[in-house]
Amino acid sequence: MARRVLLLLVLPTVVAAQNVQDGKDVYGPCAACHGANGEGGKGGEYPRIAGQPPAFTLFSLKQFQERKRKNLPMFPYTEPRELSERDMKDVAAYLATISLPTKVPEFKDSDSSLDRLLMMERVLVVPRVDGDVRKGKATYRKACAKCHGPTAMGRDEKRAPLLVGQYPDYLRRQFDAFKKGERGAEADDPMKGVLDPLSDQELTDVLAWLTSIQEDAQEKDSELTVP
Numbered sequence: 762m763a764r765r766v767l768l769l770l771v772l773p774t775v776v777a778a779q780n781v782q783d784g785k786d787v788y789g790p791c792a793a794c795h796g797a798n799g800e801g802g803k804g805g806e807y808p809r810i811a812g813q814p815p816a817f818t819l820f821s822l823k824q825f826q827e828r829k830r831k832n833l834p835m836f837p838y839t840e841p842r843e844l845s846e847r848d849m850k851d852v853a854a855y856l857a858t859i860s861l862p863t864k865v866p867e868f869k870d871s872d873s874s875l876d877r878l879l880m881m882e883r884v885l886v887v888p889r890v891d892g893d894v895r896k897g898k899a900t901y902r903k904a905c906a907k908c909h910g911p912t913a914m915g916r917d918e919k920r921a922p923l924l925v926g927q928y929p930d931y932l933r934r935q936f937d938a939f940k941k942g943e944r945g946a947e948a949d950d951p952m953k954g955v956l957d958p959l960s961d962q963e964l965t966d967v968l969a970w971l972t973s974i975q976e977d978a979q980e981k982d983s984e985l986t987v988p
């Protein structure tokens with residue numbers, strides 16, 4: 762719980778407490794697919810949306826609502842009468858406050874068994890990807906870090922999502938979508954053309970690095986470097 766308070770303190774300009782509270786209610790129907798804590802599911806068929814920078818969540822919801830990004834399962838939930846602009850902001854604020862630890866937390870004697878169960882349910886470790894971690898790190902540093910952040914936790918001011926702790930199968934699907942121009946094709950999309958020069962092997966190596974640093978990146982996401 763201390764962790765959530767801390768996040769609220771470091772994000773005061775983006776996240777107001779009232780938005781977070783209202784956003785929790787807005788999130789209700791989303792949980793059926795994205796899980797109780799925004800952890801996603803089915804190996805990435807439903808992406809993790811917990812811990813995303815609010816600017817990215819807001820942008821994505823608008824893209825779905827305006828049908829600029831294809832997402833059949835979500836279209837009904839993003840109809841304007843279901844999800845107002847205010848709702849989008851609130852749910853984005855709420856999701857940004859959820860951190861999913863990669864390790865089972867230390868329990869206190871006062872934690873009930875229900876508390877313990879709820880804490881265990883938040884733990885998310887995505888599967889490792891085989892590849893050249895060193896090359897992946899170098900590619901990431903050169904081609905991705907300035908927008909997605911040094912530890913790939915995303916950057917709100919760039920509207921760029923976290924890549925660490927996201928399901929690799931989901932990320933692969935998005936690589937394909939970007940390369941085919943099904944996503945990020947608009948002239949002003951920062952991802953436009955970014956992946957084109959990279960081979961499948963280079964992207965696999967990036968995934969190998971991302972999935973190798975998840976513990977460090979998420980536990981110490983306020984620090985700016987990863988060993």
Ligand code: HEC
Pocket residue numbers: 787788790791792793794795806807808809810817818821822831832834835838839844852922934
């Ligand atoms: C019926 C299932 C379903 C429901 C309900 C649903 N989603 Fe989704 N959502 C998906 C799927 C599937 C995707 C991935 C689409 C793709 O592959 O591009 C997705 C993608 C997203 C993304 C983009 C994530 C990323 O990293 O690219 C966001 C943000 C999101 N959903 C938020 C929400 C919110 C907020 C709600 C509730 C208002 C919601 N979703 C309800 C199925 C659902």
Ligand code: HEC
Pocket residue numbers: 808817821900901904905906907908909919920921922923924927932935936944945950951952955956959967
């Ligand atoms: C100039 C800034 C910029 C650079 C450089 C950049 N990205 Fe992105 N990336 C973004 C933004 C902004 C989005 C959200 C775009 C959207 O939804 O259309 C994004 C989205 C993504 C997504 C979708 C994730 C999700 O949850 O939906 C993936 C995957 C991705 N980037 C991978 C990469 C990789 C790998 C690199 C380096 C090879 C990279 N990006 C370089 C800005 C950037």
